[in-house]
């Protein structure tokens with residue numbers, strides 16, 4: 001881990017990037033030690049206690065949950081209620097969130113509780129922070145949240161682990177939480193009445209995923225811009241499709257930025273010719289700034305949705321200790337994240353489709369302006385045996401189709417559940433999971449296009465004239481994947497490129 005300052009959780013606004021850095025273990029998490037902050041958090045828990053003493057009845061503390069809120073819990077059993085909450089929600093299924101995703105989810109919950117409106121003790125925040133600090137990560141099954149009563153079931157796994165139960169990943173091993181806590185000298189928490197609900201009744205699973213998805217999509221937009229530049233050179237495309245004046249006449253800022261980046265890659269600085277006699281290229285080249293730009297222009301809006309959610313008290317009921325109010329509402333509803341993820345996944349799938357069309361031009365001698373079929377680099381009398389990138393294109397077609405298929409909006413599949421208490425739900429967690437999957441597939445497509453684009457550039461013999469940016473990309477790809485002079489299985493090359501993409505190893509644009 002590099003020594004950057006830790007990310008401080010103190011209730012002040014966090015942005016997406018630190019959450020992504022924390023998830024990748026590039027930065028550490030630290031809970032503010034400021035006594036005023038700790039006192040402010042503790043006041044919430046104290047107010048819940050006071051209410052219990054003075055009024056005897058608080059929703060979710062002395063009552064059943066959700067539709068069961070009319071069931072009163074006898075005073076001597078109130079202490080057991082939080083244990084029941086995470087226990088009966090222990091019914092998640094599917095694959096577990098990966099380590100990166102789990103860190104982002106925990107960080108998102110900590111950010112929300114640090115707002116100070118959840119009626120929990122500072123001690124609870126310390127316990128969550130210590131999971132991040134020791135990298136003790138709950139095994140959280142991905143399926144079972146409708147994303148509106150909060151991510152109740154996924155977050156029950158966080159609650160259970162804080163209480164010393166269920167299982168964690170620790171140092172790449174799956175182990176019983178109690179055993180790892182004993183080894184690290186961490187005491188299991190005994191929850192106070194509102195605490196399990198406060199951990200579970202929010203949008204942290206989808207919000208953590210949304211932070212990661214945003215970060216990956218932003219990088220993919222840059223990568224597909226660079227790939228477009230490679231394709232333009234390799235296909236001898238018309239560089240003036242990206243002319244500055246042209247783009248000033250339809251001035252979507254993100255789209256203009258994509259065109260400017262392609263111009264810089266292609267080293268186009270002069271004016272367009274008076275009346276270009278070049279043909280107009282197919283749309284997957286000519287309209288690339290319009291496709292990538294639609295995503296780029298959505299990013300500021302998506303950022304606002306995700307960061308507002310991240311820095312919010314997404315819980316219920318909210319405990320306003322200073323104003324002495326218990327505020328009942330529906331802030332566990334992940335409608336904004338659902339909208340953001342349903343939107344982002346469509347934009348990302350469009351990038352996959354764009355790159356798939358660019359590849360279709362590159363490999364096909366009918367369109368590729370004289371390059372060999374399937375970009376085969378084989379020469380001599382063995383050449384007829386070699387099939388170049390034929391299977392890679394088939395793979396890209398499959399990955400793209402799968403990405404496009406997943407773009408069906410999740411939020412419109414709202415359905416009434418929990419005895420009709422939750423009769424409208426966000427499905428934001430499903431949207432976020434689909435978005436992550438679409439990103440995985442689109443990154444695979446991008447890895448293939450990097451290999452194909454570099455192959456085409458070298459076959460064209462233009463590698464040296466390609467300009468410094470494209471040359472740098474060529475060099476970086478060549479560290480992962482050598483020129484294909486004869487058939488070989490490209491899986492290892494693809495996996496290496498993918499890893500570089502996932503790690504955002506290449507700095508693409510200033």
Ligand SMILES: N[C@@H](Cc1ccc(O)cc1)C(=O)O
Pocket residue numbers: 065066067148149150152201316317332418
């Ligand atoms: N999200 C519900 C609480 C709830 C908790 C657990 C459940 O199983 C159901 C509902 C609310 O705050 O109103």
